Amino acid sequence: MxxxxxxxxxxxxxxxxxxxxxxxxxxxxxxxxxxxxxxxxxxxxxxxxxxxxxxxxxxxxxxxxxxxxxxxxxxxxxxxxxxxxxxxxxxxxxxxDGLAYAADVEGPFAVATDARRKEVYWARYADPRTRVSEPAVDRPAEIAASLAGLPVVGAGALLYPDAFPDARPPExxxxxxxxxxxxxxxxAGAELPPPRPLYLRRPDAQVPKNYKVVTPK
CATH class of the missing domain: 3.30.420.40 (ATPase, nucleotide binding domain)
Incomplete structure (x- = not known):
C-alpha cells in the first residue's frame, strides 16, 4: 500500500x-x-x-x-x-475527523475550524476516533453554551476565545x-466514503444580480 x-x-x-x-x-x-x-x-x-x-x-x-x-x-x-x-x-x-485524530485529548471534546463570516465549522467527538455529531456551521456564540466545559480543537477555537476558552492544538x-x-x-474493514464535498452553505462569491447583458449587434 x-x-x-x-x-x-x-x-x-x-x-x-x-x-x-x-x-x-x-x-x-x-x-x-x-x-x-x-x-x-x-x-x-x-x-x-x-x-x-x-x-x-x-x-x-x-x-x-x-x-x-x-x-x-x-x-x-x-x-x-x-x-x-x-x-x-x-x-x-x-x-x-483528521483534526480530531491528531488531537491529544482524552474524553469528549469538539473540533472547530474557521468558516469565515464570523462562523465556525464544528462537530463533537467522544474520543479522537469517534465523531458523535454531524458537521455543522454556526456562529461561536450560538454553540458556546452547548460546548461549555469541553476542550475545542482547531483554529476556530483560537479565533473565538470568549466562546471556546479551552482551545487545544492542532490548529x-x-x-x-x-x-x-x-x-x-x-x-479494520471499514468502507471509506467517496470524495464528496461538505460545503454546508453557499459559496462566498456570488454572481452579481444586476449585471449588464451584452448582446451582439
Missing amino acids: LLLALDTATPAVTVALHDGTSVVASSSQVDARRHGELLLPAVDRVLAEAGLRLDAVTGVVVGAGPGPYTGLRVGLMTADTLGLALGVPVHGLCTL HVSAAALAALAVERLA
Missing part, C-alpha cells in the same frame, strides 16, 4: 504519503490564498522525499471538508484527477493524520 493523502479545506495545504505502516513523507504550508499554486508542488515534494514515483501510489484520500468553497475544490478535484490518471481508488474523509489539519486515520479504518 502507498496512500497519498491531501487536504485543502483549511488554510493549510497539506500532503502526506503512508505506506500502510507509517507516514513516509509529509508537507504542510499555511496559505489560505494559494491552495491551487501550492498543492501539486507539495505532492512532488513528498514523492521526492520518499524517493518514489507517482505511479507507485495505490490509493488517494482527500479531506472532504467542511471548508470554504474554492479551497476545498482544489483538493477534491486534484484527488479525483490523480485517481483517474493512476486508476486507483479515491476516498474522502471529513477534515474535522490546522495535517494530511499525515488524515492518512493514518484512513489506513486504520481500511485495515
Whole structure:
C-alpha cells in the first residue's frame, strides 16, 4: 500500500504519503490564498522525499471538508484527477475527523475550524476516533453554551476565545493524520466514503444580480 493523502479545506495545504505502516513523507504550508499554486508542488515534494514515483501510489484520500468553497475544490478535484490518471481508488474523509485524530485529548471534546463570516465549522467527538455529531456551521456564540466545559480543537477555537476558552492544538489539519486515520479504518474493514464535498452553505462569491447583458449587434 502507498496512500497519498491531501487536504485543502483549511488554510493549510497539506500532503502526506503512508505506506500502510507509517507516514513516509509529509508537507504542510499555511496559505489560505494559494491552495491551487501550492498543492501539486507539495505532492512532488513528498514523492521526492520518499524517493518514489507517482505511479507507485495505490490509493488517494482527500479531506472532504467542511471548508470554504474554492479551497476545498482544489483538493477534491486534484484527488479525483490523480485517481483517474493512476486508476486507483479515491476516498474522502471529513477534515474535522483528521483534526480530531491528531488531537491529544482524552474524553469528549469538539473540533472547530474557521468558516469565515464570523462562523465556525464544528462537530463533537467522544474520543479522537469517534465523531458523535454531524458537521455543522454556526456562529461561536450560538454553540458556546452547548460546548461549555469541553476542550475545542482547531483554529476556530483560537479565533473565538470568549466562546471556546479551552482551545487545544492542532490548529490546522495535517494530511499525515488524515492518512493514518484512513489506513486504520481500511485495515479494520471499514468502507471509506467517496470524495464528496461538505460545503454546508453557499459559496462566498456570488454572481452579481444586476449585471449588464451584452448582446451582439
